[in-house]
């Protein structure tokens with residue numbers, strides 16, 4: 001067990017975030033203002049404190065499907081370019097204030113078509129917000145790089161169109177593609193042609209898999225679809241058994257994931273809320289980290305989980321005794337697994353992450 005880490009220092013320590021939903025991270029006060037401005041009248045309350053609590057409580061259902069219902073309200077107020085740009089800017093500002101230096105933030109453009117925006121307008125509004133957040137960080141002498149991932153909803157049939165959009169905007173701030181939404185009943189291979197197209201385009205993608213459904217979903221995501229990373233992937237633990245003498249034994253899929261260094265975008269608090277895991281204390285991240293899987297730590301939905309990267313790191317520190325060396329390992333893992341090019345990744349690792357952790361490690 002390492003010594004207690006100072007919460008304020010965890011906030012200042014550089015962090016890299018690969019799995020964060022734009023529509024899962026709005027400030028409650030912003031939801032209320034946007035609802036007012038855009039005439040959205042279905043919010044459960046217009047008190048910011050109560051609204052934040054409502055999201056956290058409603059998302060605490062133990063079911064992914066019920067967890068996802070809370071997004072009706074965030075998506076409901078993100079139906080104009082101004083609203084999307086504001087949410088993207090504030091996302092970057094909140095991440096910067098939490099010590100995040102690199103983030104890939106995702107959302108599903110197809111869910112923002114309720115008021116006649118076009119798909120390109122939706123993507124461009126998010127990218128403008130991200131760019132403004134980077135400029136804001138630079139003006140304050142802080143480092144922030146923020147890129148977008150475009151998500152297609154797995155129950156729908158828009159994945160080819162969204163994949164083409166991700167390729168179209170690949171030089172303007174979109175670095176990859178994803179599928180999300182209810183997992184059971186909607187296997188990754190439903191979207192195989194979109195993934196094949198992306199591979200022909202040398203484009204990157206991650207797939208939400210192994211969260212609400214187990215090993216078959218992970219297997220399809222990797223061996224049929226060719227995912228670069230796994231969104232969650234936490235149920236790879238189902239392919240690891242522990243012998244009577246305590247020795248862990250990896251099945252073929254778990255071994256493949258570990259040996260091919262497939263990045264796992266683990267989201268501890270979210271997993272507890274959706275019932276994928278019973279508690280942080282028994283979260284498979286403890287074992288997966290010991291077995292040297294390419295583990296990364298993520299927020300998933302900061303609003304629904306009432307969390308931040310610093311909070312996730314602190315929870316892991318409390319549960320598993322992670323110290324600065326562990327937090328650096330997790331951060332470098334995330335940076336190595338990012339979808340920006342190799343030179344950019346190395347630059348952030350060598351010039352931003354390692355020097356700061358070198359200072360923290362001497363404390």
Ligand SMILES: O=c1[nH]cnc2c1ncn2[C@H]1C[C@H](O)[C@@H](CO)O1
Nearest residue numbers: 021023071106107108151180181208
């Ligand atoms: O953890 C998740 N699993 C599956 N789908 C999710 C998760 N978090 C958010 N989503 C969905 C709801 C959002 O509206 C959508 C796009 O960000 O992605």
Ligand SMILES: [Zn+2]
Nearest residue numbers: 021180231300
């Ligand atoms: Zn997610």
